[in-house]
Amino acid sequence: MNPREPGPGPVELGDLSETLSAIPHLLGFHPEESLVIVCLHGERRRLGLVLRIDLPDVGEPGWVSEIVARVRYEQACGVVVACYTDAPGGARAEPRRALIDALCAGLEDRGVQVHDAALVRDGRRWSYMCREPSCCPPDGVELGSMSGAAARLGAERTFNGRGVLPSRAELAAGVAGPTGERLTQMRAAVAAGEQELRRVRRDEGADGARSVTTRWVEAVWAAYSAGACGMADEVAGRICAGVVDPEARDRVASMPVGTGGGAQDGGVWLAMLSELARRSPDESAAPACTLLAWVAYQFGEGALANVALERALRVDPAYRMAQMLADSLNRQISPEAIREVSRAVWERLDTSQPADGAAARKAAG
Incomplete structure (x- = not known):
């Protein structure tokens, strides 16, 4: 499990697309076959701990309780959950739905609000929690260009000589x-x-x-x-x-x-x-x-x-x-x-x- 904490200076995240656009800049690479949990604090959604794990099997013992324990230790009032996968079945089939449901239930049972849970693939996002076509259409929403906190994080990484790599494997290399x-x-x-x-x-x-x-x-x-x-x-x-x-x-x-x-x-x-x-x-x-x-x-x-x-x-x-x-x-x-x-x-x-x-x-x- 890979924790990442923000550097000095508060970062406040806006809507779901802004939060998802920020994730590669928070991790330093584009996640693949990963589950990412972004911890948020307060009404202004101040960024806290960011956790990334390889996508577990839904029946794998202990993974939900471990994530819940880490989020509670962080004292986060809410989270955004992102699932990155190229699993077959198409986005409308909601791959890894059982896994997302298990995690969200575990978090909410312990008093942690799940602001949203999203599938991310091919530069688009789909919400596991919203069915409203006006904001979450069936063909997804393009993440598009960065703005707000995501743009700030990207600019900071560039200024400090730290680009975003294509994958965690590239980071390890x-x-x-x-x-x-x-x-x-x-x-x-x-x-x-x-x-x-x-x-x-x-x-x-x-x-x-x-x-x-x-x-x-x-x-x-x-x-x-x-x-x-x-x-x-x-x-x-x-x-x-x-x-x-x-x-x-x-x-x-x-x-x-x-x-x-x-x-x-x-x-x-x-x-x-x-x-x-x-x-x-x-x-x-x-x-x-x-x-x-x-x-x-x-x-x-x-x-x-x-x-x-x-x-x-x-x-x-x-x-x-x-x-x-x-x-x-x-x-x-x-x-x-x-x-x-x-x-x-x-x-x-x-x-x-x-x-x-x-x-x-x-x-x-």
Whole structure:
């Protein structure tokens, strides 16, 4: 189950078409064979948690109670339910009607108002709840161009360098590791980075190596902020090797919030860390992917955080930080709570102080 919470700033959703048009921008991809639940708060329909799951079988045990529990934990006063499917039978046959009825009944039994439930396919929507031809004709309603909150969300994603991908599979592919010749090259780059860090630790100790890793990350971030869109294998290998150290990893994880970065800076961090994840061989990927997940979630990108965590835990099921973050997402810990942890880590590690020593000067230069 993929939670997504909005970033800073309230978002108020209007009618059904506006809400459905906003969903791909909230998730970061166009859902396929999915059930999406949009939680709303107050009379002004302020956006809350957005949940996406693969379409379950109606007889699958526990799925309704899990969604209801999550919505109630969110303290949502209402929801909009969207079913994305290309199941045969045509829209008039109302595919997945039994599934939608079961979910709506479960929500309303626990006092959660279902504002609407819609089938979405081929750029059109049909309501499972309304039969009025004037607003919900038999051939559906075209979603059309974005307006209102949906347009704002789309503009924000574009401004922050975060487009909407065709599918969740495309999102997962964006954090997949290298293969073939590129895998061989990146393994060599990581090995070279490990060797360089061993020299630094020998000369200046563990703190010197951590400072060097931080400087490498700062240099790449500055380049991305200036418009770069990639990093050399040598640099990616160094950072992959550096963030294996838990304290160096935590320093990097705290930097986006500790330096006071806003949403646009968040887009830069996500682009940079996504590239690092793509460069990471599986045996080195758990720290890099967990870093990406941590930063993604604190900037409201729950779906990206989930696919990054899936890779981290696939390559290293025992990786502790990934386990803890996955548990936090499952328990619906808010992005703000993750940001507060980052602020506390930043203050504890005092990462704002410049690194000392020849190794740090070499990294900066």
